[in-house]
Amino acid sequence: MSTLLPDFAEMARALRAGKVSSRELTGDCLARIKRHDSTLNSFISVYPEQALAAADAADKAIASGSAGPLTGIPMAHKDIFCAEGTRTTVGSKMLDNFVAPYDSRVVSGLAAAGMVSVGKTNMDEFAMGSSNETSYFGPVKNPWDLQRSPGGSSGGSAAAVAAGLVPAATGTDTGGSIRQPAALTGLTGLKPTYGRVSRYGMVAFASSLDQAGTLTRSAADAALMLGAMAGFDERDSTCANVPVPDYSATLNDSLQGKTIGVPKEFFDDGLEAGCAQAVQDAIKQYQELGAVVKEVSLPNLAMSVPVYYIVAPAECSSNLSRFDGVRFGYRTESTGDLADMYTRTRSEAFGAEVKRRIMTGAYVLSAGYYDAYYLQAQKVRQLISDDLSHCFAEVDVIMGPTTPTPAFKLGEKMNDPVQMYLNDMYTIAANLAGLPAISIPCGFSQNLPVGLQLIGTQFAEGLLLNCAHQYQQATDWHLRTPVISGGAA
């Protein structure tokens, strides 16, 4: 019988009442990782000793009365966040041997709040992928169906939380990398406003799109975690100096009179019928909660994937130039001249998808192509952002599906990058415009979880979490857990 309790609030109560210790919760997570992770492959690194030491410290804090709402609760970090003294691989052979010499803001923030990190989760290489199949450490399996992908790039975090190996995990979302895996594994996945959470110490994929967020069971848990992650950080020029509200305090606000915009472009031919049904039902549920639904339009939505596949590769081609074998990371064994050293180092250590994106980025920025590709993409990015602003002039929240289909089979899209990219067509717009968005479980199709996506205006995380929480008070989709073959969940 698992000691894992349904949410942070109950864990905190049990910890404070002395019914369970952080050491027990953490030990239980480590045991479940040991039992199931050879099947799931959701972790790249696990740190039992460090985790138990942190748990003991948390138990002391609880005993002394200095504990906060997150103290002693185990979790895992996507292996994109630097944590001092531990290996940070970003899912790549390039950083297989890289020991981070410093803590990211996300790692230090959650540690300061008392959370206990048990290890680092698997991910698509450098966060480039939507299926977790580009990881150097192998694909992750979806606990709902081991033949299927948990999504990506935060696939390890999603699978680990969905399988109950940890109660929560961090993720990053550049084009849907938190929301899509959350949808495909039945979790609550929050991508905050660009600039809400410092990017300091988070290995960059596409700097103008990347944002750290959470994978949890519930919106209430996400509210607590975001509170510890968010806030101004002088080490990140793009981090917003905007006060962090108490996200938990507004969870129970009424939705009476709130307006929900449903973009008609979200319900196109590409949307699988079961997903469409679950999403429509969820929107009806919101009407029962007092919200008003309006149809809105995002006329340039179809352009969001093409814009993304210029902007993100352009930024990544430059961001990944620092991996040259000189100061850190992999270096080729072959002896040649300098050009040879660079080329071999990078060719031997980057996987195929990363190379494709770097090359795409170099191409769209290169002499003669910049205006036609990169500059045009920036202009269309503005049009998409304007479309969203127009919608928000009329509505409080935009809702629709997170993904066009439920979890797809591993290997199904690996040889067709464009089909893989189109998987993110509902999630990318929020990244382009820097808006907060959340995916919450809203039903099943083909016995697989379906995600409902909510998008808000900049810094409206409080409202999104409130909407998500109210839905989760009225439904129980977020409490459904998979049965993993080979061990009871």
Added chain:
Amino acid sequence: MSWEVVIGLEVHAQLATKSKIFSGASTAFGAEPNTQACLVDLGYPGVLPVLNEQAVAMAVKFGVAIGAEITRRSVFARKNYFYPDLPKGYQISQFELPIVGKGQLTIKLEDGAEKVVGITRAHLEEDAGKSLHESFSDRTGIDLNRAGTPLLEIVSEPDMRSAKEAVAYMRKIHQIVRYLGVCDGNMQEGSFRCDANVSVRPMGQEELGTRTELKNINSFRFVERAINFEIQRQIDLIEDGGRVTQETRLYDPDKDETRSMRSKEEANDYRYFPDPDLLPVVIDDDFIAAIKAALPELPEARATRFAESFGLKSAQIETLVGDVDMAAYFEQVVGEGADPRLAANYVLGDLTGALNKDSLEIAVSKISAVDMAGLIKRVMDNTISGKIAKEVFEAMWNGEGGADAVIESKGLKQITDTGAIEAAVDQVIADNPQQVEEFKGGKEKVLGFFVGKVMQLTQGKANPGQVNKLLRDKLSV
């Protein structure tokens, strides 16, 4: 055929900040390799740049000083290329929207004529590290202490028509950045260096010839020599029926020649794009007003003031004002009570000679301005003669103390006691009857002989004015 030379310069001035442009690492020169290269300078995964306020202020200061446009919303861009001393694989620079826009500068040519040189722009960027090719036989060593040091790259229009004009322009920029205190101007340490774009075209032709870029020249002398070599190389090439190829060339001062830099050629498609880690730099009226209000006196204003207050010759003023430290030194000497003309003579004469001999900058002169004033004051109050002053200067330069101490210890105090001088005069007259006759016979020149003898007798310490007067009085009897 006669050829016209077209030169444009890109001057890199290292800004005199304490910390780097995007990190809190020190910019101090001369540290052990890689001890001033922090996570940001090393391009570690996950770390981010944050802009140094002083770098921005210094760039604006330069722009304001030359009356250039200040870009109210400037943007940092990435210049992408691979090189081992460029840790991130891109240099953070400014491309489309530099912080300083168009401006101009008036330079003075050797014949005294003035010429206006257009400034295209000046932008902020980070410096690269250093590749050390000599440290190991089989490998190149990389020191990243310099990586991330703030630079202001000042780009001129192709307005210069000779190597001499290029040098005059470079000196002018050097003078201004030093006056503003935004760059120490130290060329040996690489704080001030330039790239020269050089081309030639047949006289009268409108269209520009193909240019070459001469990289990283770090002395005024080398700029002139490098450009002149390159001009001749290009003319010879064209006259022999060849064509100039657009390329980057390196000046080798030992061989006095330029040669193609193959390493920089292979892929100069820099794929500039706005750096997504940095936001637009917005400069408001208050920022500019504060910088304007605190702008130091510039060379032209100082020259005018020197002319008005000190009555010096214009050539003297030009040299004194030419270097900010020399002008400050001179002013301090005068401020301590020294006569301005004497001060100018000493600073431009003995002091400059001694500095040159020991290859020292005036900022580290072995005689302080206060001590220099002390020496001049002893000349002014007749304690020593100008001739003895040279001896005192020498001793002071060699660290034997201030003027008074040297005069005291060497017994160089001028004899002004009339009795003592009179005794010497009397003795010289008594010893040289033949010359006395000659003088009385109208041979005025002999007076110099007597003065010399008296000075010899008093070991140069007699006041020359008094000696003259006494001799005349006594010989006229």
Added chain:
Amino acid sequence: MPLSKQDIDHIALLARLEVAPQEKGDYVEKLSQIIELVEQLRAVDTTGVVPMAHPLDMVQRLRPDSVTETDQRDYLQQNARDTENGLYTVPKVIE
């Protein structure tokens, strides 16, 4: 517009990546598909639209000019494959 093998060679050089001869066909095909996808943007009328470089309407914050970093050379060089006498080392560069 499909990419050519020469395009692949050029961008591979810019990106310091090596494409083995037997992989080249696959790169040509997949990158051409991606370029075809992004070429849809050409059809969008963007007359008068200001390019969006950044999602946040914020300006650059300035940091006070003070030295806040201390020497961590030995610690940081543990991550490097080849160092000597405090220098990072690479194959000989000839200029």
